Each structure stands twice: as structure tokens, then as C-alpha cells.
Amino acid sequence: MLHVDKPFNNKKMEKNSIKQNQTLFDKIWDAHVVKQVTETRQVIYIDRHFIHEVTSPQAFSGLIERGVPIYRKDKITATADHNVPTINQHLPIQEPNSRKQINTLIENCEKNQIPLYGLGHKKQGIVHVIGPEQGLTKPGMTLVCGDSHTSTHGAFGCVAFGIGTSQVEQVMATQCLLLEKPKRMRITVDGQLSKGVSAKDLILYVIAKLTTGGGTGYFVEYAGTAIEQLSMEARMTVCNMSIEMGARGGLIAPDQTTFKYLKNKEHSPKEDKWEEAVKFWSNLYTDENAVFEKEYKFDASDIEPMVTFGTNPGMGIGIKNSIPKKGNYKALSYMGLENTESLLGKKIQHVFIGSCTNARIEDLRSVAKFLEGKQKAESITALIVPGSKKVELQARAEGLDEIFKKAGFELREPGCSACLGMNEDKIPSGEYCVSTSNRNFEGRQGPGARTILASPLTAAAAAIHGKLVDVREYI
Secondary structure (H helix, E strand, O other), X not given: OOOOOOOOOHHHHHHHHHHOOOOHHHHHHXXXXXXXXXXXXXXXXXXXEEEOOOOOHHHHHHHHHHOOOOOOHHHEEEEOOOOOOOOOOOOOOOOHHHHHHHHHHHHHHHHHOOOEEOOOOOOOEOHHHHHHHOOOOOOOOEEEEOOHHHHHHHXXXXXXXXXXXXXXXXXXXXXXXXXXXXXXXXXXXXXXXXXXXXXXXXXHHHXXXXXXXXXXXXXXXXXXXXXXXXXXXXXXXXXXHHHHHOOOEEEOOOOHHHHHHHOOOOOOOOOHHHHHHHHHHOOOOOOOOOOOOEEEEEEHHHOOOEEEOOOOOOOEEEOOOEOOOOOOHHHHHHHOOOOOOEOOOOEOOEEEEOOOOOOOHHHHHHHHHHHOOOOOOOOOEEEEOOOEHHHHHHHHHOOHHHHHHHHXXXXXXXXXXXXXXXXXXOOOOOOXXXXXXXXXXXXXXXOOOEEEEOOHHHHHHHHHHOEOOOHHHHO
């Protein structure tokens, strides 16, 4: 069995960048190659492994059955997020399957001395929120999790991607993965986003243009002045949804915005180690003459508030546009919509602000600012679910909870919540939910639920008016 005692050092990455013109993705990937197995397959070292209650039980069981120990426990971080309730987290979990999965995670982590941020822990939260906020996610790393939206972490200039349960077991056993190297794609967005248009609108716009299969086989680098102007939390939103256009992952070159965000995080380098780290991170960029197999360019001024009309994230339109004439019949039938119909003014019943896409403190602040002095429509059920305990406590410390309460919104405890139908927060069949999450598949938010993906601001405006509106008219 192949073992690697330590991650590849900075010198190897620096040497690679001098040797030839490379993309940022190439620099990181090539520096982590342990062995070339075939012409297309390589063994890659993994720097950080996140696990949760859904995809880890089978991996732990597989290791026990084969008598294989966990190789690098210090490289694993565990949290409970998918199946957790978002109210009364201090009480025993009522739903049997959820309770079993959470208890199994607790048992596995205790047996193997793996740090676990479970319910009640001050660091608990959605896996793709807690990693960055604690400084566990750093530029230049390879990072995996048994969750497709691991691409979120690429916002820090690292190669991060989701893996299957069998691969979770491989990483636990060897700290490596046997993989085929993806192709390279660059998506450049230049210009400035208009008022009321956010990172969520930007990525929904890109996916609508490229379709859900447009990135298949590629690792995407996002570049351009519009990307550079985004905050770290906004960059995470963009990278989070890379998987929704079929890409293996997405990443953004680290810069001063990245360094400022990571400064003084719990697991960030300290004192003289910090200066050394920043010096290395500053070399993580795509060389001028590097080649991408595909390139796309967009103008930020063309992007308006986006909403989805179908059953995949690629079925998106600007809020003032109509559903295309050649819309997917099956998807429209499920959604109760018709070709050429406008979604502007469409009545909805639920609003969900949360998920690993849009549940960070910056998202909650923007929503609170918009909601101040307003009241949701009586017909609307509105949930705000923070991405972590830290986000929840910060929101309460800033008084955001009072703004939400006065507006008629319910602030819950952290978890994946209504992003997916794996916990108690489900949307009733046939009802519409404007959601800040990342997927609008059939039944994603519960059997028969109809999901409309949108930005936090668009979702908040929909809650106030009880229907879809152009948020730009109310800012």
C-alpha cells in the first residue's frame, strides 16, 4: 500500500512554475503527484480531508473489514451537517435515520481520535463553511470531501473537489487518490456587477450560458476584474457551484483579499510563519502564456438578478426575461410553468436562505440590511439557516436576529437544512420555494417541492412581496 509521509513542499511547486508556463491548477496538481501510474492516471497526495455523517460510515466500515488503519488522522476534520435538525439541537434527534447517522459519526470519530464538531460544538456547521472560517482551507492545498460542493474551497486558490464513499476510504487508508488529471478551463468575467446583482447571480448566469454539462471533464479557473472585486465569501459562492456545470471543481488565484481573510484564523500560520506562507501563496497564479483547453469571457454588466425556472441549475434566466420557447417540457411540467411565461410576479410560498452556497455572515448581513423596517408577506414561510455556529453567534451579536424576527423570518441553528430533503426542513409537495441553495432537482427540497434558485437579496425581496420581484427596484 502506498503511503506518503508528508505533503509536497513549496519548493517542488516553485520549481514546476519555473520549468514551464503553467496554469494555477497545473502548479498545485503537479506538485502533489506521488506517482505516474499510466499515461493518464496519477496518484495524488491529499492535504486535507473533511468528512461528515453521510458519506463516511461506509468508509469506516470498509477499513474495519479489511483491517486497515487510518493513515493520517491529523489530516481529517469531521462535522455533522446534512442530517442535523435546525431547532432544539440540544435535544435528542427525533428522526431515526438521522439520529443513527449522527451517532455513527460520533462513534467512529471517538474510536479513531478524529476531531469532530458535532451538535452543540462551537465550531459545528456545514463542512464547506467551517473549513474556511477556521483557516483549515489554505492556498496551494489539495482538499477533498465526500460531498460534491467541496469545490467551494477552491476560492482560496486550492484544488478542492468532491469524492465518492470508496474514495473517502482510499484517502483514509493512504492519504492519496488515483485520479485522471482534468482538463483546464478559464472563465473570465470583466467589468463591474450592477447594484443588486451578486456572486450568486454571476454563477447562475455563467451556468445558464454554458449549461450543466459545459464544464464536464474540466477544472475551472475564474479570473477577470469582476472576480477580483469579489469578497472571499462571494468567491466561495462562485466556486461552490462549479460542479453545477459539470466541472470537477473551480478555483480563484489567491490575492490580498485572500490573505486578509486568512489572517489570524485559528489554523492559519502565525508570526514569522505567516510571512513565509504569504510569500509562497503570492506565487500561486497562472503564468502569462499558460494554455487552457477552453476559455470563456463574459461582461459583468450583462448580468442581472437570476432565477431558475426548471429542474437543474442551468435552467436560469434574468428576472425580467421569459422562459425560453424551447424549455424542457418535463421540467416545466414538474414546476407547473409554461414556455414563454414570465416569472416576474410569480407567487411563492417559501423562502430559504442558507446552504453552503449562501449561509455566511456576509449573506446574512446583506439580507438584514434589506429587511430592516420591512415585513414578510403573511403567505410566506421564511427560514434563515446560518452555515455554522460561528455565523449564528456573530449574527446574534450584531443584532441581525432581531431584524429577522421583526420582519417575520425565523433564524434557525446551523445545518444544511432545506437545501436537501435529508432532514426535517422539507418543502411541501407542489409549493414553491425561492432558495439560495445550489440545486433545484426534482424532490431536492422534499418530494414534489418546486425550487427556484436565486440570490439572498432576490429571496428576501420575494419573501416581502410574496412573489418574485426585481430586487433592483427596491434597493
